[in-house]
Amino acid sequence: MTFWNILLILVKGAGYTVLVTLASIGAGLAVGLLLAVLSLVRWKTVRLLLAAYTYVFRSIPVLVLLFIVFFGLPGMGIRIPPFFSMVLCLGLVSGAYLAEIFRGAMAAVSRDEITAAEAMGMKRVQIFLYVIWPQMFRMAVPGMTNEFTSILKYTPFAYTVGIPEIMKEAMSLAALTLRGLEIYLAVGILYYLIYKVFVVSFETLEKRFRIPGLAGE
Amino acid sequence: MDAFLQDLIHYSPQILAGLKNTLLLMAVMSIAGLAGGIGVFYLTLGKNRLLRWGTERYISFFIGTPLLVHLFLMYYGLPQLGIRLSAFAVAVIGFTLNVSAYNARYLMTAYNGLDKTQIEAARAQGFRFGQTFRLIILPQTLRLSVPSLTNQVIQNLKDTSVAFLIQYPDFFAQMQEIASTNFQFLKTYVAAGLVYLALVSVIVAAARRLERKTALPGLETLDHA
């Protein structure tokens, strides 16, 4: 079995890896945006809950969270399939980080421009849609890219709940052939390639929508 | 008393041993990772093109691939070459390589924001490059990176939980074992989560103190987290 053969076998798992990553990015974005918007509410209870959320999900390791969700929750009668458990965990955790990124980017939108929009007679929703969000997303690009690649790097944990992604394929193959060195090297290369594709696509996307005077740092 | 609590008390020696292993691993990789990060950062500033290119590749690869892959590569791959390392050794080496790459990246970002005329001034004053690095560049980049570097320590603590996947008997490995004997998965894993929460709180408090103590006028810290 050549190195090339190994790579070909592992590529089969790459589909799942990418799928888990994309689904988790979607979940993370949804959670992050929701939390970022909620953070604008001045109600004290909401603020406290948000702080608690961020604290908890930034402190508990992803692997521990995954075990709580996948192995723990069935004890309460809640059974979540492996794929959704993984996506849920990564969505909850990355949502906490993304919320901070969005909050920072929203705060960076010029106060003057918001006043200008108010003076123009825009309603709050309009100000969000047309002035704050378009700028927020652009300024959040570097942070978002970072967070999305972190999600990718957490996906190997999915093998522990039996999702047939790259790592799972690699382990079965390694158990069969005892050629861990080549196999895990191939895994590394594969992940690196996926990582590069992600980073380059975000960069392309960012360039496509780039506006002078509005860089994410 | 609650049966679950009794379990925890019954297994407490094992849990404490695991906790000790977790903290040991975290401490070793944080210290080695900081030293490694500074070393790698130094190399990225060097004159040798090939060396600089190599360092960039190293950082990019370790930031671009999952930690678990590095650990598995060494733990399951190296024996093929006749090199058998203990789980602890693999964890320390793998984590350190990984953390060094991240720390180097933070320091590089901080360096990019520095006022470079200071470096010219130091060279003009007759300092050699090593001295400039040690006396001018490093003190400033380190201070600027305090939030990122301390965030990395928190990340390190959380990442130790991965080591149980290569059979390192860390805290989470023990909790996992307890769960598989008492079948109280939810309670046991939530308890584990709470312990991580408490440990992170301690690090956060220490980080805040460090940040206050190292603050310098005119050097605003950067947060890359």
Added chain:
Amino acid sequence: MALIEVQDLVKRFDGKEVLKGVNVLLSEGQSKVVMGASGCGKSTLLKCLNLLVAPTSGRIIFKGEDITRPGVDIHRLRQDIGFVFQHFALYTHLTVEENITLGLRKIRKMKTAAAREKAAFELERVGMFEHRKKYPAHLSGGQKQRAAIVRALAMDPAVLFLDEPTSALDPQMSREVVTVINKLYLDNITMFCVTHDPFLAKYISDSIVFMHEGVIVAEDIAERLFYEHDDPRIRQFYLSVIDHR
């Protein structure tokens, strides 16, 4: 007919009285400038008039309607008042043209093509048509302020408010902007402007209101206010600002 009538307007910030009972009248087609040293309350007055700042007491009658009453449609009111800011406040993520059409499309509900046509017409008036595809980051200060004026004007407001429109500009660019506002003045656009720039005030006003520590001290045409009034507060102010030119 009075477009805006301000009666006994008071504004308090944390117990400090910034406006101490202000009375002003602005007629349709009139251009009025409020002057005074920084901190005299002139900017607060302007922001009270479109309720960006809520007045503490007093009445503001706009088009015959008391807008300080509760239940006033604040958005409708603001849509009727164009506002030009000291620091331009152009939307960073939009081109000059988009800055102008955003309000037309989303608030005035105009079709994109019609909004563009309107923007082109207004930009032409201030000599900014060729810059319409540029982003704010690529404009000079004078160009930014001209674009901001067009953005406010394109909405066909009943009145144009200008808050220190030349204060963030160097003399050269400032002149550029004064020329544009002067053109609007000659077109009989109703304006209410706050500034401490006597050059601007002179060229764009029918009359000037002088404010000091939250009260109106005098109101007169530029020549008389600057050269003939012997109120020491006005003389001192005039001497302090005239030095800069």
